[in-house]
Amino acid sequence: MLKSFSVSNFRSLKNVIIPLSRLNVVTGPNGSGKSNLYKSLRLLSDVAKGNVVSSIAYDGGILSSFWAGPTSFTKAELAGKSDVQGKHEKALTRIDLGFSSDDFGFCISLGLPTPPVGGGSDPTMFTADPVVRRECIWAGDYYRPASCLVDRVGPAAKVRQGRSWQVHAQHLATFDSLLSELADPMAAPEVFAVKKQIDSWRxxxxxxxxxxxxxxxxxxxxxxxxxxxxxxxxxxxxxxxxxxxxxxxxxxxxxxxxxxxxxxxxxxxxxxxxxxxxxxxxxxxxxxxxxxxxxxxxxxxxxxxxxxxxxxxxxxxxxxxxxxxxxxxxxxxxxxxxxxxxxxxxxxxxxxxxxxxxxxPECNAIRLDKELGETYTNRTNFMI
CATH class of the missing domain: 3.40.50.300 (P-loop containing nucleotide triphosphate hydrolases)
Structure with missing residues (x-):
């Protein structure tokens, strides 16, 4: 069973960690972000099936999926005393999705393609496709370096073997998840277990x-x-x-x-x-x-x-x-x-x-609302 679900920088969902129970019901007014929350969970499912690129492309590409609001507001803007201008302290470069469950936790960061060094002569034309920046699988309720079992950065992935790490792949395609490429029950049982779990979602x-x-x-x-x-x-x-x-x-x-x-x-x-x-x-x-x-x-x-x-x-x-x-x-x-x-x-x-x-008795009621374009939930102190 999933214990929590997290998403950040996806449409109106800026940053959230939602605790989950056996029965979870999400409600809220129109435009509060219910569909975005649903789509983010479905996007995580598409990662394991190897459909993440087509899933994001169907909704307009990676740029259309990013959080559209500013990263900060002035006090006057928050108090409604001036028009909202906001500002971007830095450009958003990734969407983060993840969950923790009874056995393992998993997270993935999806970002923009990296421009060629020096403006190379053959830049990609697939600029609307996401690339996988990082993926992690860990044991326990939340990520800690000591609990990490599988770590993928860019094209390279390593698997923990006892107290050491073993490089499992060095040339993963930037648009493929390790869940679809390395799910071997013998060489990487943790990857296989997480993929099998996500594949069973309906x-x-x-x-x-x-x-x-x-x-x-x-x-x-x-x-x-x-x-x-x-x-x-x-x-x-x-x-x-x-x-x-x-x-x-x-x-x-x-x-x-x-x-x-x-x-x-x-x-x-x-x-x-x-x-x-x-x-x-x-x-x-x-x-x-x-x-x-x-x-x-x-x-x-x-x-x-x-x-x-x-x-x-x-x-x-x-x-x-x-x-x-x-x-x-x-x-x-x-x-x-x-x-x-x-x-x-x-x-x-x-x-x-x-x-x-x-x-x-185990119903987890999650009510969403929106303020200044950002979705909020009553279940945590985090903002979606």
Whole structure:
């Protein structure tokens, strides 16, 4: 389980260390930085998958990802007695991301490409791509030189062997993380363990539920213990829960939201099947094509949260989308049930859902707000 998450110099997130619990819910007004916090966690996940360059490029490149505000304000500016000008004491050159967990801690610094010495004749044109400045893996709750197990500076990485260090690589590409390049269970077991942990994280932030969505079509009948990020294999995931997972919990979660309702499965033809939604008072079941967006999204969340193969971290971004407020208490109970099996991180606008989640004894409520362009959290004395 993650014990803390940290990010600095990323968009409105200037500097933060957030303590984490088994169930974490992030809330706050529009524009307070919830999406930036979610994106920073997802960016850290992309590091281990080797997708960090494309992930940052998708959002406009490394320059667009940097903290956009000044590094300091005058007293008059802070008191609102003069227009905010601010100043940069020095140019920002890196974004820092990291976490600590029960076993290891990990951090990475992403920066700008270094200009050629003397204005060389062949400068890179990939100036929007981040480069890895440094990476560390350590044992314990926080970094100390004595607890560091793996240290990467620029293209070189070394691994601790007893009381000494052994150089493990000297020519790592500047755009590749050691997690994607050195994850060898024999030579660097710490790197392998951290990569395996991050690889197990799951993110669900958008489901396409329009009438032409593939979710509404008959699906290939193959065992699916993990719902895909876009939910296209919903029927297979629910059927897998029915056969090898928490069948009673799944039906209970559905009837909790829709009293008297249940689901069943039907073969369309040999290799494909579909789902039928049985509802009290109706003479026939409803097909996937007939379900409302809210009902379909709730079924998708059931499949994600009751996976027979729970991840080490499950992240839901605005799961209340398209759901009627009456469904939010049931969704809260479903999320709490999942939190007994895995660590959960929820980003939400819906106060009804937040109230439901706060019934959980280990709920860690993180409220964000923004002042002078900088996001603040109520959980620490640090500023994001």
């Amino acid at each position: 993110f669900y932030d958008s489901f396409r539920t329009d009438r032409d969505s593939p979710i509404r079509q008959p699906q290939i009948s193959t065992r699916t213990p993990v719902l895909s990020h876009d939910g296209h294999d919903l029927v297979a995931a629910l059927r897998t829960i029915h056969e090898i997972g928490d069948r009673e919990g799944m039906q209970s979660a559905i009837s909790d939201a829709f009293p008297g309702a249940s689901i069943s499965f039907t073969k369309v033809y040999e290799s494909r099947f579909s789902l039928e939604f049985n509802q009290h008072g109706l003479l026939r079941p409803l097909s996937l094509a007939e379900l409302s967006d809210g009902t379909l999204r709730y079924l998708l969340l059931v499949a994600a949260l009751l996976s027979p193969r729970p991840p080490s971290l499950l992240v839901l971004n605005e799961p209340e989308t398209s759901l009627h407020p009456d469904l939010l208490p049931a969704l809260g109970r479903l999320i709490i049930k999942a939190a007994n099996e895995t660590q959960v991180w929820v980003v939400s606008h819906a106060q009804e859902l937040v109230w439901a989640l706060e019934e959980y």
